Amino acid sequence: MSQYNFEKFFDVSLDMLCIASADGYFKRVNASFQRTLGWTPEELTSRPFTDFVHPDDIGATLQEVEKLASGLPTLSFSNRYRCSNGNYRYLLWTAFPESETGLLFAIARDTTELIVANQRLQLAIDASPAALIMVDQRGLMQFVNRETERLFGYSRDLLIGKAIEMLVPADSHAQHQRDRAAFLKNPGTRSMGAGRHLRAVRRDGIVFPVEIGLNPVQFGDEVYVLSTVIDLTLQKQAEERMTQLAKELEEANAILAELAVTDRLTNLLNRRAFDEQLDKQIQLMSRMGRAASLLMIDIDHFKEVNEMLAFRIGQAG
Numbered sequence: 309m310s311q312y313n314f315e316k317f318f319d320v321s322l323d324m325l326c327i328a329s330a331d332g333y334f335k336r337v338n339a340s341f342q343r344t345l346g347w348t349p350e351e352l353t354s355r356p357f358t359d360f361v362h363p364d365d366i367g368a369t370l371q372e373v374e375k376l377a378s379g380l381p382t383l384s385f386s387n388r389y390r391c392s393n394g395n396y397r398y399l400l401w402t403a404f405p406e407s408e409t410g411l412l413f414a415i416a417r418d419t420t421e422l423i424v425a426n427q428r429l430q431l432a433i434d435a436s437p438a439a440l441i442m443v444d445q446r447g448l449m450q451f452v453n454r455e456t457e458r459l460f461g462y463s464r465d466l467l468i469g470k471a472i473e474m475l476v477p478a479d480s481h482a483q484h485q486r487d488r489a490a491f492l493k494n495p496g497t498r499s500m501g502a503g504r505h506l507r508a509v510r511r512d513g514i515v516f517p518v519e520i521g522l523n524p525v526q527f528g529d530e531v532y533v534l535s536t537v538i539d540l541t542l543q544k545q546a547e548e549r550m551t552q553l554a555k556e557l558e559e560a561n562a563i564l565a566e567l568a569v570t571d572r573l574t575n576l577l578n579r580r581a582f583d584e585q586l587d588k589q590i591q592l593m594s595r596m597g598r599a600a601s602l603l604m605i606d607i608d609h610f611k612e613v614n615e616m617l618a619f620r621i622g623q624a625g
Contacts, residue, residue, distance in 0.1 A: 324399070324416035330377050332356040335411065344418050346392030362388035362396055376405045376412050386419070398423045439537035443472050445530060447488055459539055461511035472535075477509045488533075495524035495531055508537065516541045 318325055318338050325338045334353045341352060345360070352360070361369050365387035372385050381404045388396040403414035433440055434454040442451035452467050460467075460475055467474075476484045508518045521536035569581035577585070586602070593600040 324418070326414050326416070328357060328412045328414065330373070330410055330412065332358060332373070341416075344391075344397060345389055351392075360390050362390065364388075372401075372403070373412075376403055379405055379407065381405070439539075441467075441472065441475075441535045441537065442525070443488075443533045443535065445492060445532075447472050447485070450532065456537070459510075459537065460508070475508050477507050477515050480507060491522065491533065492531065495533070517544050 318336075321338055322340060324340045324344055326334050326341065327336045328334050333355075334357055337349050337352050342348060345352075347360070358366050358369065368385075369387050381402075385401045385403070386398060387401070389399050390396055397418055398420045399416040400419045401414055401416050403412055405412055436453055436455060439456040439459045440451075440453045441449055441456055444450050449467050449470055449472055452464055456467070457463055472488070473481045473484055506518055506520055507515050509515050517540040519538045519540055521538075523534045523536075525532045525534050569577055569584070571578045589600055
């Protein structure tokens, strides 16, 4: 490539191209630097490039420069550069050392929009009230949100790259692996409320009921599975409480029904029960075409019996 062609390529490139020395100064920058950061080439070359790096990124940037000085190329290194208006842009660097001259040749791409978009997406996902877990085809967790950390008691660094089975009770590992393999053979959206009530296990070993929703997500040639996990503990407790209350209500109704037809003093059926039984027997005999007889017995001095029973019940109370 002729010197003219090199100069033209250097200046018209949409990427940010620069040549720097090991002493920490830009020797040359192209027009894309000025368009992206707002500084003139003279401003950029007259000061150490660390003057433009975000204070939190200076240490890592100097480490990369040391690698370059020792002859190692830098691939996909990211830091933040200050613009002339005081804002910062995220730059993704690829740099190579030139052994003969000791100069550093670097390419930077502005990834601010992509990083900000990812940050906004992360904020939106973290705001989800449901636990979200993305798993690759090997069953390894590649992404989790904040609710996942809270629900299971693990920080993200303890989950990313680990098998999803660590969140499943040990006695269900084999079945879960079979279910996961079957889903990947025929992936499709499986919404919540489809009867997928399963069990999960927290970091402290507590097993709890969950509902799972699954969504396949295609990235390139690989299919990932985005799982939505809802804790059903409170729902199950409410269902069990409702079942218990229904049972207690049934028992109370049975007692009330018995009290309604029982004389409190004698524990014999009362007049209401007598009338009900008499009506049933009359209807039965009528359907059968048979006659019915009613025997009435008068017990002398039964009032004294009632009073005695009432006295004893009063003493027992």
